[in-house]
Amino acid sequence: MKNPNKDLERWLVRSGMSRKELARRVKSAAQTWGQPHITPDATTVRRWLAGDQPRPPVPEILADVLSAHFGYRVTTYDLGLGEGPAAERSLIYSSSFAVTVEAVTDLGRADVDRRNFLAAAPFAAVAAVGPSRDWLLNTLDQQPETGPRVRLEDVTAVRNMFGEFQKMDVLQGGGSGRLILAEYMNQHVYPLLRRTHTEEVRRALCEAAAEQTYLLGWMAYDNGEHGTAQRYLIQSLRLAEESTNAALGAHVLAGMADQATLLGNPEEGRRLAQAGRAGLGNGNSPACLADLWALEARALAKLGDKTAAAHAVTQSETAFSRVRPDMEPEWATFIDPAYLHGEHANTFRDIDDPANAAEHARQSIHHARRQRRARRGAMSQAALAVSHLQRRDLEAAHSAGLRTLSLSRRVRSSRCVEAVQDLQRRMQPYGTHRLVADFNERARELVAAA
Structure with missing residues (x-):
């Protein structure tokens, strides 16, 4: 036996529409959706209220009709017609x-x-x-x-x-x-x-x-x-x-590029960063351009193209040298030395250049500390720790790793936790060394909570 759809009934009563009027509006909206075969009448609405589940895309059309009537979004979930x-x-x-x-x-x-x-x-x-x-x-x-x-x-x-x-x-x-x-x-x-x-x-x-x-x-x-x-x-x-706003669109593509590279799709990350640069053209945000070059560098490093990655870092630095903060949009304020040096540190880390990775990581840490940016500080401390491991200096890596943990506890960021887990993996070749055991023990609570 079907259960009456009380949610849909409540919305219909609130709207003040009759069943016939709702059917008429759904039919009209269906034309806009390119669905002329959807032709409900008052009897059809009565069956919906009695518990019949309308076939897609009728639930979405119903939601749009009632949204337009009330002036705010009503979803299929609100109408008792599923998640949509x-x-x-x-x-x-x-x-x-x-x-x-x-x-x-x-x-x-x-x-x-x-x-x-x-x-x-x-x-x-x-x-x-x-x-x-x-x-x-x-x-x-x-x-x-x-x-x-x-x-x-x-x-x-x-x-x-x-x-x-x-x-x-x-x-x-x-x-x-x-x-x-x-x-x-x-x-x-x-x-x-x-x-x-x-x-x-x-x-x-x-x-x-x-x-x-x-x-x-x-x-x-x-x-x-x-x-x-x-x-x-x-x-x-x-x-x-x-x-x-071309710069804003390019900024969004930068975020998409960052995510694609992080999730193991560096070729897509590179392409998105390049699309952002193409769309930005001669736009008025050198900060956005610097970010796009930095993220292209990250993708190139993951792809193993060391020369191109280093060139992209240079291009990013050149673009950033033209930044005038008072001329940049508000959303670009995070694209600063703390951020860019941190990204460049990760690029050089990934192309196994520990000297440049450490230099950029220290610059990022310096600026992040002055700004009290724990997340950026944590990720750059992690990059510094990895540069020490690449030079087989476990003691220095352990110290930077502890600073990573301390800063990571101050924020809610899965990227900080992932940086800690990456350090744990990179320390595994040192086996049961006391510093490795100590770091893993100190990291246990943070990782478990995540």
């Missing part, structure tokens, strides 16, 4: 601005609700091919739905929050505060995208939303939730395209 395809939908770089808004809103709601399908969402190695290509090629001019007009003051309020959330990530790690940011986006930012705007306001709003959606992806990435991170980054890239 949000994990897959958010991997798609849609040509439709309206579909993009619904995809990123679904993703944000699922993230805050901590739904199982999203927690288990895998990283898709080839998912970035289409988005990076389309970002380079597409010029879109679609308009959002009608509704109360958004003002520049609304966008300014969104921008004012960005710096605070970015500071939280830099100082405390991605695992601290991400769900607070996701809830803020769900309640205050994504609903604005569904309203009407002047062209100036629309571009500014898409830019602000792209910045913060990127930050959500970066925080998820730093917390080891790579499937969720990838989905946020793809939708951020689409919003960046809508804003017509």
